[in-house]
Amino acid sequence: MTFKKKMKLAALSSAAVMMTACSLPGLGAGLTEEGNITIATQSSTEMVILGYIVQGMVNHYSDINADVIQNLGSSTMVTQALAQGDADVAAASYTGTALTGELGMDPITDPDEAREAVTEGFREQYNMRYFPSYGFENTYAFLVTSELAEEHGLETISDLEPIAGDLTAGVDNSWMEREGDGYRAFLETYEFDFDTVYPMEIGLVYDAVQSGNMDIVLGYSTDGRIASYDLVFLEDDLNFFPPYDASPSALYDTLEEYPLIEDILLKLEGMIETEQMQEMNFIADEYLIEPATVAVEFLEANNYFEDSEPYLEPAGGE
Amino acid sequence: MLNIEGLDELSQMNNVQQLIYYVQQNGPYLWDQFVRHFLISIYGVLFAALVAIPLGFYIARHSKLADWVVGAANVIQTIPSLAMLSILMLGFGIGVNTVIITVFLYSLLPIVKNTYAGVKSVDNALIDAAKGMGMTRWQQTYKVELPMALSVIMAGLRNALVVAIGVTAIGTFVGAGGLGDIIQRGVNASQGGAIILAGAIPTALMAVAADLVLAWLERKLNPASRISR
Numbered sequence: 137m138t139f140k141k142k143m144k145l146a147a148l149s150s151a152a153v154m155m156t157a158c159s160l161p162g163l164g165a166g167l168t169e170e171g172n173i174t175i176a177t178q179s180s181t182e183m184v185i186l187g188y189i190v191q192g193m194v195n196h197y198s199d200i201n202a203d204v205i206q207n208l209g210s211s212t213m214v215t216q217a218l219a220q221g222d223a224d225v226a227a228a229s230y231t232g233t234a235l236t237g238e239l240g241m242d243p244i245t246d247p248d249e250a251r252e253a254v255t256e257g258f259r260e261q262y263n264m265r266y267f268p269s270y271g272f273e274n275t276y277a278f279l280v281t282s283e284l285a286e287e288h289g290l291e292t293i294s295d296l297e298p299i300a301g302d303l304t305a306g307v308d309n310s311w312m313e314r315e316g317d318g319y320r321a322f323l324e325t326y327e328f329d330f331d332t333v334y335p336m337e338i339g340l341v342y343d344a345v346q347s348g349n350m351d352i353v354l355g356y357s358t359d360g361r362i363a364s365y366d367l368v369f370l371e372d373d374l375n376f377f378p379p380y381d382a383s384p385s386a387l388y389d390t391l392e393e394y395p396l397i398e399d400i401l402l403k404l405e406g407m408i409e410t411e412q413m414q415e416m417n418f419i420a421d422e423y424l425i426e427p428a429t430v431a432v433e434f435l436e437a438n439n440y441f442e443d444s445e446p447y448l449e450p451a452g453g454e
Numbered sequence: 455m456l457n458i459e460g461l462d463e464l465s466q467m468n469n470v471q472q473l474i475y476y477v478q479q480n481g482p483y484l485w486d487q488f489v490r491h492f493l494i495s496i497y498g499v500l501f502a503a504l505v506a507i508p509l510g511f512y513i514a515r516h517s518k519l520a521d522w523v524v525g526a527a528n529v530i531q532t533i534p535s536l537a538m539l540s541i542l543m544l545g546f547g548i549g550v551n552t553v554i555i556t557v558f559l560y561s562l563l564p565i566v567k568n569t570y571a572g573v574k575s576v577d578n579a580l581i582d583a584a585k586g587m588g589m590t591r592w593q594q595t596y597k598v599e600l601p602m603a604l605s606v607i608m609a610g611l612r613n614a615l616v617v618a619i620g621v622t623a624i625g626t627f628v629g630a631g632g633l634g635d636i637i638q639r640g641v642n643a644s645q646g647g648a649i650i651l652a653g654a655i656p657t658a659l660m661a662v663a664a665d666l667v668l669a670w671l672e673r674k675l676n677p678a679s680r681i682s683r
Binding site for chain 2: 160163176179180181184205206207208209213217220221222223339361420421422423424425426427428429
């Protein structure tokens with residue numbers, strides 16, 4: 137290889153590197169002096185909404201420019217994106233998923249212990265801070281119609297025991313085979329069984345119980361249809377399901393560079409209740425409103441949580 | 455909590471009515487993603503053209519290289535787009551640049567191949583005449599070969615752009631945005647049929663429109679049609 141060719145090669149490869157470092161007109165965010173952060177989310181409606189809530193908060197309280205990268209395939213991919221420096225903030229992780237997924241640990245059913253393990257694991261393995269929960273949990277939930285709940289005075293899963301033998305149950309396909317918090321483990325913990333258990337597509341269980349085809353179903357606790365179909369969520373009184381409370385997380389390096397981001401994420405602690413998340417999911421999924429719009433409406437309806445701690449001054453010049 | 459109008463009528467609507475409703479509600483967002491999608495595709499093809507057209511001319515002069523270059527571009531083309539995106543993601547991380555590089559790689563083959571074929575098909579008598587007039591090598595390329603081959607090169611660009619628009623739609627999986635984001639969201643939503651259409655129809659229209667515009671340009675640039683006018 138002659139010197140000239142080597143030079144050409146060097147020029148080409150440096151051009152390639154530069155191309156990945158800066159953004160092309162029309163595609164990147166306008167770089168602002170105050171700085172830029174990227175928020176990564178998975179593809180579920182709920183996570184995308186949370187991503188835009190974080191973005192809305194950052195826009196409201198700072199002049200930092202925040203981009204949302206959505207539709208990443210898995211929670212591992214989001215964490216990897218942060219670890220590689222492609223993103224700064226993960227809009228939402230579920231404690232139970234993070235524990236068994238990214239950290240590869242055994243499930244822990246005690247909520248505090250699980251949270252502690254994830255907080256520590258994220259710090260040590262990924263240099264990420266795992267923030268306090270948004271306040272809602274997206275876990276498996278046993279659901280019955282309000283009529284059935286009233287008739288038998290059902291509040292917890294244990295209350296089902298005397299009548300379970302007469303009930304047909306529809307459950308998530310994958311739950312039947314799951315280890316740790318699946319059907320077999322459920323039988324051991326609660327020591328009762330239903331008359332018949334039908335594995336179903338998770339999206340169909342809500343309609344199945346509302347229409348009366350099933351007496352009880354196992355669904356996801358933040359699905360919007362729970363509220364709109366007036367279903368009752370039975371409390372997991374024996375703490376059988378691991379905690380799936382949702383939390384944001386962020387790189388320690390980013391928090392050091394932008395201390396404001398830390399306060400903004402702390403401000404969201406406990407601010408989103410399960411019913412509110414259900415409603416937002418419902419509006420986005422059933423009424424075709426973009427998650428970004430839903431997020432902004434939610435923040436405006438709550439005045440961007442200006443009254444909650446830590447107190448922050450809204451950024452002026454917008 | 456949230457105050458958005460027209461919630462009740464929506465469940466009575468069919469897919470087409472829902473599609474219209476969705477577009478009305480989210481028009482600006484849809485347009486942003488449309489533009490973004492188009493730009494990603496265009497940038498990829500443009501960078502590929504900058505590399506592939508000179509390369510096509512070069513291998514037309516050095517026929518021994520032609521098989522190797524076209525062969526290499528062929529190999530790149532056979533890699534499925536999702537696999538290519540995933541491989542590049544390992545090196546370039548997530549984000550829009552990974553998709554532009556993917557589009558770039560897929561665009562190389564059609565442009566190189568067509569440039570090569572276009573230059574090769576220029577009548578030797580024309581080149582001889584140019585030489586006879588005392589044209590330099592550069593002038594032969596610029597004033598004779600390029601104009602004669604332009605319509606064939608344009609056919610290559612057209613091919614590349616249509617493929618690029620399809621590849622960009624998959625770019626949503628590495629966080630690039632574009633209309634793929636809307637399609638993906640429709641797949642995730644429980645009543646997402648209309649959202650899928652709102653993403654897929656513009657993608658298809660963009661590909662068809664790009665094809666028509668470049669086909670028109672190709673005809674305009676064809677030396678035969680220029681003479682007949």
